[in-house]
C-alpha cells in the first residue's frame with residue numbers, strides 16, 4: 214500500500230497521535246466551482262477545520278500517487294488545471310497505472326481516507342440515485358461506498374438533481390444511518406428541507422461520535438451520513454432553485470448526457486441558471502460542514 218499512498222507529514226503525525234483529522238474531497242475543487250473561487254474555498258475550508266481543532270487532509274491523485282493531505286500549491290494546481298479527471302472507485306486503478314491527475318469524488322475520497330485511517334470527512338453534497346434511475350440505472354457509487362467503507366460524511370444532504378426519496382431508500386437498504394444534525398428534515402443542499410425526513414435528529418456531536426464508535430466497535434461496516442443543513446441566512450428560495458433544477462434535468466435528457474458526465478453537467482447548468490447566488494450558497498454550506506466535521510472529529514478522537 215505504501216507504494217501507492219502518500220500521507221502529508223502533518224496528517225500522518227496527527228493520525229499517529231490519535232488527533233482529530235478531517236478528510237476533504239477534490240471533485241468539488243476541480244469540477245464543482247470555478248477558478249479562483251474553488252481554490253479560495255478549499256483553502257478557507259482547511260483554515261476553518263484548523264480553527265476548530267482538527268487537521269485537514271484534502272485528498273486527490275497527483276501523477277498517479279494517492280495523496281492524503283495536499284499543500285496549498287497542490288490545491289492551486291488542482292483548481293486551475295483543465296483536464297484533471299473526476300475519479301470514483303472504478304477509476305482509481307487506471308489513474309495509478311497512467312500516472313494521471315485525478316480529483317476524488319465522495320466515494321474515492323472515502324476509500325483513501327479509510328486507507329490512511331481517517332474517520333470523518335466533510336463535503337458539500339453526496340451523489341445519489343438520479344431521477345429516472347429506474348430506467349437509466351444511474352446510481353452514484355457514493356452510495357455503495359457508504360455501505361461498505363468506515364468513514365462518516367458530513368454533508369448538506371443531496372441536491373434535488375437527484376431523487377432524494379430513492380436515495381434515502383437505497384441507503385436504508387444498505388444499512389447506512391442518515392442522521393440530521395440539529396434537524397429532523399433531510400436537507401436538499403441549497404435548501405434546509407427536502408420534504409423527506411432523516412432517520413433521526415441528533416443535536417450534539419458527542420452523540421454522533423458515540424454512535425460512530427458503537428457502529429465500528431460492533432463491526433457494522435460502512436459509513437454514516439451526517440446531514441447538516443445550510444445556515445438559514447444562506448438558504449436559497451425554494452421556487453428559484455427548483456425551477457433551475459427542473460430545467461437542468463430537462464436539458465440533460467435532451468442532450469442525452471449519461472454516466473459520469475451527468476452530475477457535473479447538472480451542477481454546471483444549475484449554476485449557470487441561478488447566476489452567482491447558488492455559488493455563494495454552495496461555499497457557505499461547505500464552510501458550515503467543515504466546522505461540524507471538525508467538531509465531530511475532535512469528539513471522536515476524545516472517546
Ligand code: PSU
Pocket residue numbers: 238240241244245301317318319320337338339340341352353354355372402472473474475476477480
Ligand atoms: N454533488 C454536489 N456537488 C458535487 C458532487 C455532487 O452537489 O461536487 C460531486 C461529488 O464529488 C460526488 C460526485 O461524490 O459529484 C458524484 O458524482 P456521480 O454522481 O457521478 O457519482
Ligand code: MN
Pocket residue numbers: 351352353354472473475
Ligand atoms: Mn452516476
